Amino acid sequence: MKIGIIGLGLMGGSLGLALKHIKLVSKTCGFDHNLSHCEEALKLGLVDEIVKFSEIKKCDMIFLAIPVEAIISVLQNLKDIPKNTTIVDLGSTKEKIINSVPKEIRSNFIAAHPMTGTEKFGPSAAVEELYHDSIVVLCNMDESGDIHKNRAIQVFSHIGMKIVFMEAIEHDKHASFISHLPHALSYALANSVMGEEEPKSILLLAGGGFKDMSRIAKSSPLMWKDVFKQNRKNLLHSIELFEKELNKCKAIIKEEKWEELEKWMSNATTLHKIL
Amino acid sequence: MKIGIIGLGLMGGSLGLALKHIKLVSKTCGFDHNLSHCEEALKLGLVDEIVKFSEIKKCDMIFLAIPVEAIISVLQNLKDIPKNTTIVDLGSTKEKIINSVPKEIRSNFIAAHPMTGTEKFGPSAAVEELYHDSIVVLCNMDESGDIHKNRAIQVFSHIGMKIVFMEAIEHDKHASFISHLPHALSYALANSVMGEEEPKSILLLAGGGFKDMSRIAKSSPLMWKDVFKQNRKNLLHSIELFEKELNKCKAIIKEEKWEELEKWMSNATTLHKIL
Numbered sequence: 182m183k184i185g186i187i188g189l190g191l192m193g194g195s196l197g198l199a200l201k202h203i204k205l206v207s208k209t210c211g212f213d214h215n216l217s218h219c220e221e222a223l224k225l226g227l228v229d230e231i232v233k234f235s236e237i238k239k240c241d242m243i244f245l246a247i248p249v250e251a252i253i254s255v256l257q258n259l260k261d262i263p264k265n266t267t268i269v270d271l272g273s274t275k276e277k278i279i280n281s282v283p284k285e286i287r288s289n290f291i292a293a294h295p296m297t298g299t300e301k302f303g304p305s306a307a308v309e310e311l312y313h314d315s316i317v318v319l320c321n322m323d324e325s326g327d328i329h330k331n332r333a334i335q336v337f338s339h340i341g342m343k344i345v346f347m348e349a350i351e352h353d354k355h356a357s358f359i360s361h362l363p364h365a366l367s368y369a370l371a372n373s374v375m376g377e378e379e380p381k382s383i384l385l386l387a388g389g390g391f392k393d394m395s396r397i398a399k400s401s402p403l404m405w406k407d408v409f410k411q412n413r414k415n416l417l418h419s420i421e422l423f424e425k426e427l428n429k430c431k432a433i434i435k436e437e438k439w440e441e442l443e444k445w446m447s448n449a450t451t452l453h454k455i456l
Numbered sequence: 457m458k459i460g461i462i463g464l465g466l467m468g469g470s471l472g473l474a475l476k477h478i479k480l481v482s483k484t485c486g487f488d489h490n491l492s493h494c495e496e497a498l499k500l501g502l503v504d505e506i507v508k509f510s511e512i513k514k515c516d517m518i519f520l521a522i523p524v525e526a527i528i529s530v531l532q533n534l535k536d537i538p539k540n541t542t543i544v545d546l547g548s549t550k551e552k553i554i555n556s557v558p559k560e561i562r563s564n565f566i567a568a569h570p571m572t573g574t575e576k577f578g579p580s581a582a583v584e585e586l587y588h589d590s591i592v593v594l595c596n597m598d599e600s601g602d603i604h605k606n607r608a609i610q611v612f613s614h615i616g617m618k619i620v621f622m623e624a625i626e627h628d629k630h631a632s633f634i635s636h637l638p639h640a641l642s643y644a645l646a647n648s649v650m651g652e653e654e655p656k657s658i659l660l661l662a663g664g665g666f667k668d669m670s671r672i673a674k675s676s677p678l679m680w681k682d683v684f685k686q687n688r689k690n691l692l693h694s695i696e697l698f699e700k701e702l703n704k705c706k707a708i709i710k711e712e713k714w715e716e717l718e719k720w721m722s723n724a725t726t727l728h729k730i731l
Contacts, residue, residue, distance in 0.1 A: 296661050296662070297663055297664070298664070299664070315663065316660070316661060316663075318661065345660065345661070355657065355658045358648065358649055359649070359663070359666045360661075360663060362645070362648070363665050363669040365702065366641055366669065366702070367665075368720065368724040369698060369701040369702040369704075369705055370641060370698060371724035371725070371727040371728075372701045372704075372720065372723055372724045373637070373698045373700075373701045374634070374727060375723060375724065375726060375727050376697065376701070377633065377697075382630065383634055384727070384731050385620065386571050386591060386593065386620070386631065387571070387731055388573065388590065388635060389572070389574065390573070390635055390638050390639065390642075390671075391634045391635060393669070393671055394638040394641065394642065394669055394672070395727060395728075395731065396665075396668055397665045397668070397669070398721075398724045398728070399725055399728045400725075402718045402719075402721035402722045402725065403718065405721055406718045407714075409714075409717060416709060417709055420702065420706050420709075422648045422651065422652075423644060423645060423648045423702075424699070425648075426644040426648050426651070427640065427641070427644045427695065427698075427699065429647075430640050430643065430644055430695070431692065431695050431696075434684055434688055434691060435692060437688070439685055442677075442681045442685075443678065443681045444677075445643065445647065446643050446673075446677035446680055446681060448647055449642075449643040449644075449647045449650065449673045450646070450674055450675075450677065451650060452659070452670060453646075453673070453674045455655060456659050456662055
């Protein structure tokens, strides 16, 4: 099976590396509108070959590893692919993308969200084990053709992913809590410190806690502004729920209700019984 | 030099382990009001011996590795130590603690804050390398006697720490941003998810970002409520500044100003040029 990967950054590049060791993949072809990314990806061996967009269309399976707004526009240019070609998007939002898929290729299409990543981006960020042992959410699979479902399940399983099926609406709600809200908080925390008079002398003291909390504030603004755009309503809702919790904390501190604070903190620690 | 450690949890236990390899330390004595902690610490070899509080007072150097409110009360029971005994507190707040030191022993006292830790607690959480390569802030050193200053600097240097000197007022402001605010945010994030109908199905999707952001919400509520209490004003101030940033983000999303969102995110990423 010939695989095409559109977008050779962290997600696409890591996928190329992971697919190298899978027997059912005979060749990987890469495409990126950024020419220096193409060169770098080839040099790093992320894909076997760099091809034109028209050549990507001839692959058996095409992965879209580009920002979510770009996924929507590229999908409009894939209307004429053969019936047996599978398209898989790896975007962090699902509903808007699924709704944008041209009718002609809806059954070719698999909506996937691998729950993995790092704060780094670009071809040099690619790592072979990125997908291994992570979860991939596949959405609205009823609307996808059997051959395409099976292929996607096979490939994701072969690179060591655990598959979870979910409706796109539900996915987008959950993702806003588990991924998009944490990004908003991390960016806001970083901006709070950068807004202070002496960020350098503050950051001198940064321990593991702060480093962890600010790590994802390194993530690509180009990619994340699109995610926030597409999951706008859910994200606003989860930000509001977060604000309520933070307000609760603030009120408790203001009113000096220390036993209540301990309870509020203890409730938070119960999360780790599930996680 | 005989060292006494009051509190045999993560901080005290790890200190005991680190001090084992230092020539200038002849013996480590531990004290904890929790008897099972004493037994565990001895079993794990965190200290050489468990002693009574009256015996701890005979050590050359006494470390207070207990919650910050407990530090204040224990200090009142150390008024009668000899002139040559050094007391070092390892609390996360500094001003209230320094102000609480009885006059009689102010020159014996060193106010230290090691900028290290994990979300775990208790003797079993102790790790030898906890302090290595981390920063320790020493505050208001003008008020400490020379012999005590030198001892503290020597011991912290020998366990591989980088020493930063700072006024307590400045430390508490910085610490509220770099450590106390991130804890409030992590607890609030955990509570936001736990407040949802199906936290389990949300947490099923947790990737590295969420795990990092919620890690410190595992931290001991008993310890952290005291930190929030002692650094109340600074923490409220930093929460308010954070809220302003999050509100900015929310308003941008509401008004769909995507280019502005990208700028706001890009500004956050500049933090990592310093960190």
